[in-house]
Amino acid sequence: MPFPSPLHPDTGIPNSSALPRRLYPGGKAPMPALRGIPASIPRRPRSVRLNNFGLCIFDTNLEQVPSKIFHGRDLELTQIAQMLIQQCAKIAILGPGGIGKTNLARAALHHPGVAAKYTDRLFVSCESATTSIEIAAVIGAQLGLKPGKNLTKSVLHSLAKKSICLLILDNLETTWEPLDSRSGTEDLLSSLTDIPHLALMVTMRGVEHPAKVRWTRPFLPPLAPLSLEAAQKMFRDIAEDYHDPEDIDQLLKFTDNMPLAVDLMAHLVAFEGCSLVLARLQSEKTSVLSEGADKRSNLDTSIALSLSSPRLTVQTGAMDLLQLLSILPDGLSDVELIQSNLVIPQIRACKSVLIGTSLAYLDNKKRLKSLVPIREYLQCFHPVAPAIVLPLQTYFQSLLGTYKKYQGSNQVTNISFDSTKH
Ligand SMILES: Nc1ncnc2c1ncn2[C@@H]1O[C@H](COP(=O)(O)OP(=O)(O)OP(=O)(O)O)[C@@H](O)[C@H]1O
Ligand SMILES: [Mg+2]
Numbered sequence: 001m002p003f004p005s006p007l008h009p010d011t012g013i014p015n016s017s018a019l020p021r022r023l024y025p026g027g028k029a030p031m032p033a034l035r036g037i038p039a040s041i042p043r044r045p046r047s048v049r050l051n052n053f054g055l056c057i058f059d060t061n062l063e064q065v066p067s068k069i070f071h072g073r074d075l076e077l078t079q080i081a082q083m084l085i086q087q088c089a090k091i092a093i094l095g096p097g098g099i100g101k102t103n104l105a106r107a108a109l110h111h112p113g114v115a116a117k118y119t120d121r122l123f124v125s126c127e128s129a130t131t132s133i134e135i136a137a138v139i140g141a142q143l144g145l146k147p148g149k150n151l152t153k154s155v156l157h158s159l160a161k162k163s164i165c166l167l168i169l170d171n172l173e174t175t176w177e178p179l180d181s182r183s184g185t186e187d188l189l190s191s192l193t194d195i196p197h198l199a200l201m202v203t204m205r206g207v208e209h210p211a212k213v214r215w216t217r218p219f220l221p222p223l224a225p226l227s228l229e230a231a232q233k234m235f236r237d238i239a240e241d242y243h244d245p246e247d248i249d250q251l252l253k254f255t256d257n258m259p260l261a262v263d264l265m266a267h268l269v270a271f272e273g274c275s276l277v278l279a280r281l282q283s284e285k286t287s288v289l290s291e292g293a294d295k296r297s298n299l300d301t302s303i304a305l306s307l308s309s310p311r312l313t314v315q316t317g318a319m320d321l322l323q324l325l326s327i328l329p330d331g332l333s334d335v336e337l338i339q340s341n342l343v344i345p346q347i348r349a350c351k352s353v354l355i356g357t358s359l360a361y362l363d364n365k366k367r368l369k370s371l372v373p374i375r376e377y378l379q380c381f382h383p384v385a386p387a388i389v390l391p392l393q394t395y396f397q398s399l400l401g402t403y404k405k406y407q408g409s410n411q412v413t414n415i416s417f418d419s420t421k422h
Contacts, residue, residue, distance in 0.1 A: 066110040069237045072230025073104050079220060080104070080201070081111045084118070088164065088199040089216040092209050095223030096358035096371065097295065097302045098260025101203035104223065105168050108201065118166035118199065127171045132184035135175060139167070156191050159198055166199045167192065173204040178310050186212040205306060206357045222358065225257035225371065234259065238266035247274035254281055256372035261299055264289040285376045303377045309357045317344040318353040320388050322370065325360055326378035327389070331369030340395035343387060 076093075083089040093101045108114055109121055122142050129135045136152040143158045145151065159165060175181045190212040193200055202210070207222045209215050226234065231252050236243075251274065255261035268288065269277050280288045290300035312318050321344055325331060337347055344350055351368060354360035360370045370378075378384075 066106050067103055069234060070103065070107055071233045071237075072226040073100065073107065073223075076104055076220060076223065077107050077111065080108045081113050083216050084108065084111075084166065084199055084201075085113045087216065088197055089201075090193050090199070090213055091201045091216055091220060093201065093203045093220060093223065094207050094209070094358070095205070096258070096374075097205050097306045098258055098299070099223045099225065099358075100259040101205075101223060102170050103259065105170060105201055105203050109166070109168060114166065118164060120162055120165040121168070122165070123168045123170065125170045126174050129175050130178075131175060131181050132188040135169065135172075135185070135188060152188065152191070156195070159192070160195050162197070164197045164199075166201065169200070169202045171204070172202040172210070173206060173309075176204060176210055182210075186210050189213045205309070206311070208356055224361075226259060226262070228252065228257060231255070231257040231259075231262050234262050235266045235269075238263065239270040243269065243274050247278065250278060251281075254372055254376070258371055258373055260296070260302060261289060261373045264292075264297070264299055285380050286373055287380070289373075299373055300377060300381075303374055304381075306357060306359055306374075307382075309359075311353055311357050312359065315346070315350055315353040317346060318350040319382070320344050320384070321347065321350040322354055322359055322374075323378055323382055323384035324388050324392070325354075325368065325370045326375040326382075327384055328369075329372075329375070331360075331363065331367035333365075333367050336392070336395070337368065340392045342391050 080091055093104055095101055109123060124138050126135050136155045140151050140155045145154050175185045189210055193213050235248055251265055255265055286299050290298045292298040295302040295305055360368050363369050
């Protein structure tokens with residue numbers, strides 16, 4: 001069984017990081033050079049091949065079959081397909097890194113109804129682009145245009161001349177995130193969506209829709225982790241059936257059913273077995289799933305990429321809040337966030353940055369939480385400072401003191417009622 005995936009998911013090109021560890025000299029795959037240092041994460045992934053414009057392009061071969069292992073996204077796929085079939089929809093697939101945005105976009109691309117309506121379909125990876133001009137260059141290369149001045153105009157012209165067409169811009173956050181290229185990216189999207197017969201689908205980390213586009217309603221909700229059932233099926237499809245269900249569930253707890261983590265975990269188990277992986281997780285945490293060379297085969301790299309988001313880094317205190325969440329499996333309510341007098345400036349702005357970048361989310365009780373792999377990564381590489389934890393500790397101690405004082409009396413009911421009300 002290969003580890004993790006023998007082919008690059010978008011290119012179909014054999015991936016050296018997919019080789020089992022024993023195939024590497026010394027028995028260990030090369031570690032990523034900059035693990036755990038978000039500021040140093042390179043924006044450009046390793047090139048696959050260069051196009052005429054000198055940009056790395058990922059093969060977008062439509063003949064390539066969609067992933068055979070696909071679970072738990074039936075509702076989303078149906079919603080996307082219906083929207084695309086009904087009209088030339090403009091859809092954003094949003095959510096955290098590794099949650100399955102690209103996978104879902106590819107499934108939609110190959111959906112029979114979608115394929116029947118859109119014979120012209122372009123799948124464009126924006127990962128190598130740094131500006132909207134570079135995105136236009138990658139689209140231009142796919143359209144077979146020659147490099148030249150005002151390529152954006154040529155691209156728009158060429159798409160306008162086509163008949164009905166579906167364009168997928170994958171990982172658009174690469175140029176949308178940095179403020180200096182955001183406006184250009186939104187202008188390009190706006191011009192693209194002025195073409196009436198062009199359907200547009202973008203995938204982006206985070207939960208925000210780019211401006212200047214009238215996105216088709218209803219919005220697709222940001223992707224959440226898979227259900228436990230879907231994660232179990234995915235795990236079994238990759239790692240075979242004979243493993244103890246209890247071991248599988250224990251391993252899945254560490255992944256929080258985030259597809260990237262489930263995928264890497266299942267491939268590792270297929271190679272090393274459940275007990276060894278469970279033992280390694282105790283001490284090595286997310287590093288166990290981080291032996292590949294890029295974000296698709298290395299969980300640490302994928303998380304570090306999200307931590308390098310300009311939206312996070314420009315907001316003072318947002319990282320402090322995220323680090324605090326890393327030690328709180330149950331997260332924080334709004335009341336706890338405000339009343340504990342945390343020494344984090346603009347705490348509400350920090351909260352919305354974490355939600356906006358999908359580094360945290362609100363659970364069904366409106367508690368602010370982070371997914372397990374993100375928490376484990378932070379505890380390992382960016383542990384929270386004691387000064388940030390102290391006010392929260394004091395707050396909980398005083399709550400406990402109040403509870404003990406009134407325990408057994410009628411008043412305690414009122415106290416608990418009051419604290420859950422908020
Ligand atoms: N529904 C699913 N069923 C089975 N496997 C899945 C599913 N969704 C995603 N995967 C697998 O999980 C991994 C991560 O998925 P994907 O690359 O689509 O995530 P992403 O959200 O696009 O990540 P990024 O933000 O880094 O671009 C891939 O190996 C993919 O094959
Ligand atoms: Mg993706």
